[in-house]
Amino acid sequence: MKINFNNPFFFKDTKKNINQVFDKKPRETTGGKFFFKKCNNFLEKKLKTKKSIITNSCTSALEISALLLDIKKDDEIIMPSYTFVSTANAFVLRGAKPVFAEIKAEDLNIDETKIEKLITKKTKAIVAVHYAGVPCEMDILKKIAVKNNLYLIEDAAQAIFSKYKKKYCGTIGDIGCLSFHETKNITSCEGGALLINNRKFLKKASIICNKGTDREFFNKNLKKYYSWKDIGSSFIPSEITCSILYSQFKNYQFILNRRKKIWKEYKKEFASLNSELITGQINPKNKIIHNYHMYYMIAKSKKVRDRILKLLAKKNIISTFHYIPLHLSFAGKKFGIKRVNLSLTEELSNKIFRLPLWIGINHKYVILKLKEIIKNF
Ligand SMILES: *Cc1c(COP(=O)(O)O)cnc(C)c1O
Numbered sequence: 001m002k003i004n005f006n007n008p009f010f011f012k013d014t015k016k017n018i019n020q021v022f023d024k025k026p027r028e029t030t031g032g033k034f035f036f037k038k039c040n041n042f043l044e045k046k047l048k049t050k051k052s053i054i055t056n057s058c059t060s061a062l063e064i065s066a067l068l069l070d071i072k073k074d075d076e077i078i079m080p081s082y083t084f085v086s087t088a089n090a091f092v093l094r095g096a097k098p099v100f101a102e103i104k105a106e107d108l109n110i111d112e113t114k115i116e117k118l119i120t121k122k123t124k125a126i127v128a129v130h131y132a133g134v135p136c137e138m139d140i141l142k143k144i145a146v147k148n149n150l151y152l153i154e155d156a157a158q159a160i161f162s163k164y165k166k167k168y169c170g171t172i173g174d175i176g177c178l179s180f181h182e183t184k185n186i187t188s189c190e191g192g193a194l195l196i197n198n199r200k201f202l203k204k205a206s207i208i209c210n211k212g213t214d215r216e217f218f219n220k221n222l223k224k225y226y227s228w229k230d231i232g233s234s235f236i237p238s239e240i241t242c243s244i245l246y247s248q249f250k251n252y253q254f255i256l257n258r259r260k261k262i263w264k265e266y267k268k269e270f271a272s273l274n275s276e277l278i279t280g281q282i283n284p285k286n287k288i289i290h291n292y293h294m295y296y297m298i299a300k301s302k303k304v305r306d307r308i309l310k311l312l313a314k315k316n317i318i319s320t321f322h323y324i325p326l327h328l329s330f331a332g333k334k335f336g337i338k339r340v341n342l343s344l345t346e347e348l349s350n351k352i353f354r355l356p357l358w359i360g361i362n363h364k365y366v367i368l369k370l371k372e373i374i375k376n377f
Contacts, residue, residue: 001365003316003318003365004358005319007358008182008187008189009255009359010247010248011250011254018243021035021240021243028239029238031239031242032219032236033239035242038246039054039242039245040053046168047168047170047195048167049171050199050202051202052195052196053205053235054191054192054193054237055192055235057179057181057192058155058177058178058180058181058192059086059089059090060194061193061194062086062087062090063089063093064194065153065177067208067231068175068201068208069124069125071095071124073094073095074097074122075091075095075124076337077096077097077123077124077126078101078125078126079100079155080110080131080345081103081328081332081338081345082326082349083127083129083131085331087155092335097122097335097336097337099123099336099337099339100327100336100337100342101114101115102114103345103348107131107132108348109130109131109135110136110141112140114340115141116144117340118340119148119150124150126150126152128154130154130156130158133158133160133292133294134162135163136164138165138167141173142172151173152172152174153173153175153176153177154172154175154176155177156176156178157179157181158293159178159290160184161252161256161291162290162291162293171195173197174197174198174201175196175197175201176194178195179192180192180193180245185259185292185293186248186255188237189241194209204230210226212233213226213227214229255359258359259357262357263292265363266280266295266366267280267295269367270295273371273374275374276300277304277374278299278300278308279297281294295355295357296352296353297354298348299351301351302351304351305353307377308373312369317370321352321354325349355370
């Protein structure tokens with residue numbers, strides 16, 4: 001038996017949906033059609049956002065965000081160093097500089113108490129990354145953004161259906177970005193969504209996503225022709241991707257329930273392990289509902305972590321770690337700014353490991369073997 005780190009789950013109606021794209025007469029296979037609209041309607045209703053635009057990826061959604069904010073050379077964007085490269089790349093592509101912020105030990109999210117000293121005249125935005133699907137302290141981040149006249153962007157790649165107080169992740173900042181990559185809770189193989197919560201970006205987003213044209217207004221018979229209006233690019237997926245995604249949306253409760261069951265069992269078994277070698281992820285604070293995206297553990301040291309990963313691999317269980325902090329990476333040093341000590345980021349990235357968590361996994365085997373490893377360490 002081998003337990004892969006990830007194994008995306010698809011429902012029976014996925015193939016039916018794909019077939020529907022090809023069976024329809026006349027065929028409509030490009031972006032912006034039937035399933036694209038259905039997916040956007042779903043997100044707008046369920047999450048309560050002004051506008052959803054399904055994109056090729058969360059990376060695309062982040063890149064659109066940088067275009068919407070009109071990010072220019074040498075603008076500064078505050079973000080955690082502990083995140084995926086796309087969070088930074090999207091802004092570096094516009095010539096801006098990521099300014100790396102420290103995280104908190106309790107949830108590995110950006111430390112909202114250490115942001116204000118990073119703000120300069122050049123700062124344009126704060127990016128909140130909801131790590132492991134656990135929401136950042138959005139009330140405080142929002143206050144800081146408003147006070148300093150900054151935009152607040154949510155990298156909610158891991159956080160679909162997570163809730164901070166009464167609001168869904170991705171709908172609290174000016175813009176939210178979701179991912180439907182195969183490693184995420186909801187997947188269309190590759191995919192993402194841009195959630196626009198600030199009305200001022202609605203029209204510009206339409207133009208950017210229609211390759212720089214006002215084609216949306218032409219399609220709605222509001223214009224006789226369409227033409228080039230602004231910069232834009234190809235960010236919208238085909239109907240095939242959207243048809244896969246729609247099946248996942250229709251079955252999202254099943255996905256959440258199954259992940260919750262595995263997450264809770266991991267938590268029950270490992271939070272009470274009482275070993276000095278590893279500590280398990282704990283329940284996020286009360287006002288927060290998370291989406292069981294990830295179960296991670298923190299080892300006593302890098303040495304212990306690396307040995308556990310090796311021993312798990314010997315039992316054919318693939319566990320992984322991430323991220324190499326951006327400020328320590330080649331590109332992060334080249335493009336980013338490190339103004340403060342980021343020792344917690346460095347320490348936690350050396351100690352963290354993630355257990356495999358997917359629908360259909362034999363997680364009881366993972367629990368059994370990891371407990372054995374700890375016992376005989
Ligand atoms: C997965 C992920 C992304 C990238 O998502 P894609 O859909 O693969 O582009 C960005 N940020 C974070 C935090 C992620 O976890």
